[in-house]
Amino acid sequence: MKAVKGKIFFGGVHLKDEKALSCDSPTEVLPEPSTVYISVQQSLGKPAVPCVEKGDKVKEGQLIAEADGAISSNVFASVAGTVKEIKRMTAPTGAEETFIVLESDKSGEKAYLEPLDDPSAEDILGRIKAAGIVGMGGAGFPAAVKDAPKTPVDTFILNGAECEPYLTCDHRLMIERTEGIVEGARLIAKALDVTQIVIGIEKNKPDCIEAFEKYDDIKVVALAKRYPMGSEKHLIYSCTGRKVGLGKLPADVGVIVHNVGTAYAVYEAVKLGKPLYERALTVSGRAVKEPKNLWVKVGTSLKEIVDFCGGESSSPKKVVKGGPMTGIALADYDSYVTKTTGGILLMSGKEADSMEPTPCLNCGKCADVCPMHLMPMQTAFYSSAGDYENAAKLGNTLSCIECGACEYICPARRPLIQAIRKTKAAMRERAEK
Amino acid sequence: MDNTIVISTPPHVKSARTTKKIMLDVIIALAPATIAGLVFFGWQALVLIITSILGAVAAEFVYYFIYNGGFTKKCANAKDVCRKWLKQFDFTSVVTGLILALIIPSTVQWYEVLIGAIFAIVIVKMLFGGTGRNLVNPAAAGRVMMFLSFSLTMTSYVAANFEPISLDSQLFTGATNLSGWLLNTDNPSGHIEWIDLFLGTGLAGCIGETCKLALIIGYIYLVVRKVIKWWQPLLYVVLSAFLSVCMAATVEGAGFDISLFVDYALSGGLMFGAIFMATDYVTSPKGIYGQIVYYVLLAVLTSLLRFYTKIEVVSFVIMIGNLLVPLIDTYIVRKPFGYRRAKKAKEGK
Numbered sequence: 001m002k003a004v005k006g007k008i009f010f011g012g013v014h015l016k017d018e019k020a021l022s023c024d025s026p027t028e029v030l031p032e033p034s035t036v037y038i039s040v041q042q043s044l045g046k047p048a049v050p051c052v053e054k055g056d057k058v059k060e061g062q063l064i065a066e067a068d069g070a071i072s073s074n075v076f077a078s079v080a081g082t083v084k085e086i087k088r089m090t091a092p093t094g095a096e097e098t099f100i101v102l103e104s105d106k107s108g109e110k111a112y113l114e115p116l117d118d119p120s121a122e123d124i125l126g127r128i129k130a131a132g133i134v135g136m137g138g139a140g141f142p143a144a145v146k147d148a149p150k151t152p153v154d155t156f157i158l159n160g161a162e163c164e165p166y167l168t169c170d171h172r173l174m175i176e177r178t179e180g181i182v183e184g185a186r187l188i189a190k191a192l193d194v195t196q197i198v199i200g201i202e203k204n205k206p207d208c209i210e211a212f213e214k215y216d217d218i219k220v221v222a223l224a225k226r227y228p229m230g231s232e233k234h235l236i237y238s239c240t241g242r243k244v245g246l247g248k249l250p251a252d253v254g255v256i257v258h259n260v261g262t263a264y265a266v267y268e269a270v271k272l273g274k275p276l277y278e279r280a281l282t283v284s285g286r287a288v289k290e291p292k293n294l295w296v297k298v299g300t301s302l303k304e305i306v307d308f309c310g311g312e313s314s315s316p317k318k319v320v321k322g323g324p325m326t327g328i329a330l331a332d333y334d335s336y337v338t339k340t341t342g343g344i345l346l347m348s349g350k351e352a353d354s355m356e357p358t359p360c361l362n363c364g365k366c367a368d369v370c371p372m373h374l375m376p377m378q379t380a381f382y383s384s385a386g387d388y389e390n391a392a393k394l395g396n397t398l399s400c401i402e403c404g405a406c407e408y409i410c411p412a413r414r415p416l417i418q419a420i421r422k423t424k425a426a427m428r429e430r431a432e433k
Numbered sequence: 434m435d436n437t438i439v440i441s442t443p444p445h446v447k448s449a450r451t452t453k454k455i456m457l458d459v460i461i462a463l464a465p466a467t468i469a470g471l472v473f474f475g476w477q478a479l480v481l482i483i484t485s486i487l488g489a490v491a492a493e494f495v496y497y498f499i500y501n502g503g504f505t506k507k508c509a510n511a512k513d514v515c516r517k518w519l520k521q522f523d524f525t526s527v528v529t530g531l532i533l534a535l536i537i538p539s540t541v542q543w544y545e546v547l548i549g550a551i552f553a554i555v556i557v558k559m560l561f562g563g564t565g566r567n568l569v570n571p572a573a574a575g576r577v578m579m580f581l582s583f584s585l586t587m588t589s590y591v592a593a594n595f596e597p598i599s600l601d602s603q604l605f606t607g608a609t610n611l612s613g614w615l616l617n618t619d620n621p622s623g624h625i626e627w628i629d630l631f632l633g634t635g636l637a638g639c640i641g642e643t644c645k646l647a648l649i650i651g652y653i654y655l656v657v658r659k660v661i662k663w664w665q666p667l668l669y670v671v672l673s674a675f676l677s678v679c680m681a682a683t684v685e686g687a688g689f690d691i692s693l694f695v696d697y698a699l700s701g702g703l704m705f706g707a708i709f710m711a712t713d714y715v716t717s718p719k720g721i722y723g724q725i726v727y728y729v730l731l732a733v734l735t736s737l738l739r740f741y742t743k744i745e746v747v748s749f750v751i752m753i754g755n756l757l758v759p760l761i762d763t764y765i766v767r768k769p770f771g772y773r774r775a776k777k778a779k780e781g782k
Contacts, residue, residue, distance in 0.1 A: 404444030
C-alpha cells in the first residue's frame with residue numbers, strides 16, 4: 001500500500017545519522033569462526049539451563065540450553081562441533097554469565113526443526129517459543145511471551161524505524177529479504193489474529209519504503225526522522241495515534257510491535273525450521289577500515305568480526321556493542337555476539353565525545369527533547385544529593401525509557417542517564433524492602 | 434594521542450553545543466545592542482562596558498582562586514588553580530558583565546559599575562555556588578543594587594550624540610517617559626515618535642536598551658541558534674504592553690488607547706529584559722508549562738509595577754520572578770507521555 005505519513009510526537013532529537021558509512025554495502029556472511037562463546041543469557045529474564053555437557057558432539061542448530069521458566073529463551077548451537085567447555089565469564093554488563101564454548105569441526109552439519117507448511121496459530125506460537133526467538137531490536141524480550149497477549153489485539157506493527165545512528169543492518173535486511181519479512185509478519189499476524197499489519201519506516205530509508213509498498217496487505221507508514229522513533233510507545237503513537245499508558249503494555253491498546261529482524265527470524269523458524277542462532281549486524285564507525293553489514297553467528301567474538309572488516313583504521317576512543325545511543329561501551333574486543341547485538345561501533349575520538357561535565361545550567365533542553373516528557377535535570381539534581389525519592393517524583397524517572405536524548409543534547413555534558421539508572425535502582429531497592 | 438578506550442554509560446554521541454558555545458552565542462546576540470550603545474553614548478559607554486566586563490571576570494577569578502586554595506601553602510598551587518580556572522571558564526561572567534553595563538545609563542561613574550559587577554558576581558553568583566546555582570539573575574540583582582545605592586546617577590538618563598527629544602521642556606526617558614504620558618494624558622504631543630523609539634535615536638535611556646532594532650536583531654539570532662524559544666520574550670513583551678494599555682485606560686479621563694501599546698512595548702528596559710535577562714537559563718523554570726506561568730507572571734508584575742511606581746521596574750520584576758522559580762519547578766511537574774490514558778483507566782474502575 002502507498003506509504004502514509006506518521007504522526008509526530010512532542011520531543012526527541014535530530015541526530016546526525018551517519019548511516020551512509022555502511023548503508024550501501026550488501027550484507028555479507030562472516031566465515032564460520034573456529035570457536036564460539038555462546039552465553040545462556042540471550043534474552044531478558046532468567047538465563048537458560050545448559051543441556052549439553054563438555055565433550056558432547058553438537059550439530060548446527062541443535063538445542064544446547066533450555067529456557068527456564070516463562071520469561072527465558074532457548075539457546076542453540078551456532079556451529080557444528082564439540083562442546084569444549086562450559087564456564088562462567090564476565091559479560092560487558094558486568095554480570096557473570098555462563099558461556100558454552102563450542103569448537104567448530106567445519107562439517108556444517110545441521111539439525112533443524114521440522115519446517116511447517118501450513119501452520120495453525122498454535123503451531124506458529126509453539127515454534128516461536130521453540131526456536132528461541134527474542135526481540136531483535138536490542139531489548140531481547142522473548143517473542144513468545146509478547147505474542148500471547150492477555151487482551152485482544154487488532155494491529156501488528158513491524159518496527160523498521162532503525163532510529164539509532166550508524167546501524168544499517170535492518171535497512172539492508174528490509175531491502176534484501178523483503179519477502180521473508182513480509183512472510184514472517186503474515187505468520188505473526190495469523191498467530192495473533194489481527195486485522196492489519198503496519199510497518200513503520202523512517203523517511204531516511206526511501207528504498208525500504210518503496211520495497212514494502214508493493215504488498216497490498218501491509219500498510220506502510222513513513223516516519224519522520226527523529227530519535228527515538230523506534231521506541232515502542234512512540235512508534236505506536238506515530239503509526240496509529242494510540243498512546244500507551246504509563247506502566248501499560250502495547251497490547252492494552254490493541255497493538256503488538258516486533259522488529260523486522262524478529263519477523264524474519266519467525267519466517268525462518270516456521271518455513272525453514274531454522275532456530276535463531278544467526279543475525280545481521282552492522283560494523284561501523286570512523287575507526288574501522290571497512291564498515292560492513294554482516295550475517296553473523298551467535299557467539300562469534302568481536303575480534304574476529306573487526307578483523308574481517310579490515311581491523312582498526314585508527315585507534316578507537318570507544319568500542320560500542322549496539323547503537324551509539326543505547327549500546328554498551330566495551331573495554332576491549334573480548335566480547336561475543338548475542339541474539340540482540342545489532343551493531344559493533346569503533347568510534348574515533350572525534351565521534352565519541354568524552355568531555356568533562358560542567359555545572360548544570362538548568363537550561364531545560366533535556367526536558368524539551370525528552371520523548372516521555374520527563375524532567376531529567378530534576379532527577380540529576382536530587383539524586384546527586386542522595387534524595388532519590390524526590391528525584392523519582394519530580395523527574396518522573398520511573399517512566400524513563402533511557403533513550404539517551406537528554407544526555408545527547410546536554411550542553412553541560414551532565415551524566416543524566418547514569419543519574420536516572422541510579423535513581424531507578426535505588427527506587428527498586430526501596431520497593432523491595 | 435592516547436590509545437585508551439573509554440567506557441561510559443550511553444549515549445556515546447553528544448551534540449556539539451556546550452555551555453561555552455551557548456554563552457558565546459549570547460555575547461554575539463548582544464553585540465548589536467553594544468554597538469548601538471557605543472554609537473549613541475560614545476566613550477563613556479565604552480568605559481562602562483569594559484570596566485563592567487573586566488570587573489566581573491576578575492571578581493570570578495579572584496573568588497575561584499581563593500576558594501580553590503590558590504593562596505594556601507605560599508601560593509604553591511597558584512599555577513594549577515589558574516589552569517583549572519581557564520579550563521572551566523565558560524564566559525558566563527562576561528555575559529553578566531556585559532548585560533550589567535548595557536542596562537545602566539551612560540552617566541554612571543566607572544567605580545559604581547565596578548562595584549555593581551563585583552556585587553553581581555561575588556554575592557549573587559559565586560556565593561550561591563557559581564554557574565548554574567545562582568537564585569537570581571546576577572545582572573538584574575547588580576542593577577537593582579546600583580539603583581538603590583547610586584540612585585542619583587542611576588536615574589538621570591542623558592541622550593548623547595543625538596539631539597535630545599524634549600517634551601514640554603522636560604526629558605522623559607526610559608521607563609520614566611511612561612509616567613510622563615500617563616501624567617499628561619491631556620497632552621497628546623507628549624508622544625515620542627515611534628520611529629525614534631524603535632531606533633533609539635535621540636532617546637535618553639540606558640546604554641543597551643535604547644535601540645530596539647539592535648535588540649530585535651539579537652532576538653532573531655538567539656531564536657535561530659535555538660538558544661531561546663521564540664515565544665518567550667514575545668509572550669512577556671506583548672502581554673505586559675497589553676496589560677499596561679488596559680491599566681492606563683482605568684485612569685480617570687483616559688480612554689482605551691491601543692496605540693499606546695507600541696509605546697509600552699518599546700519603552701524602557703522591557704524588551705532588553707525580556708530577550709536577554711528573563712530568558713537566562715539558570716533562573717527560569719525548566720518545564721514548558723512552568724515557563725508559560727513564569728512569563729505571564731513577569732508580564733503581570735511588570736505592568737502592575739510600571740503603573741503604580743513609575744520607575745524602571747524590569748530588573749526588579751525579573752528578580753522577583755527568579756525567586757519564585759524553585760516554587761514553580763516544584764509544583765508544576767510535566768505529565769509524562771501517555772499519562773492521560775492511565776488516569777482515564779483509573780476513573781473507569
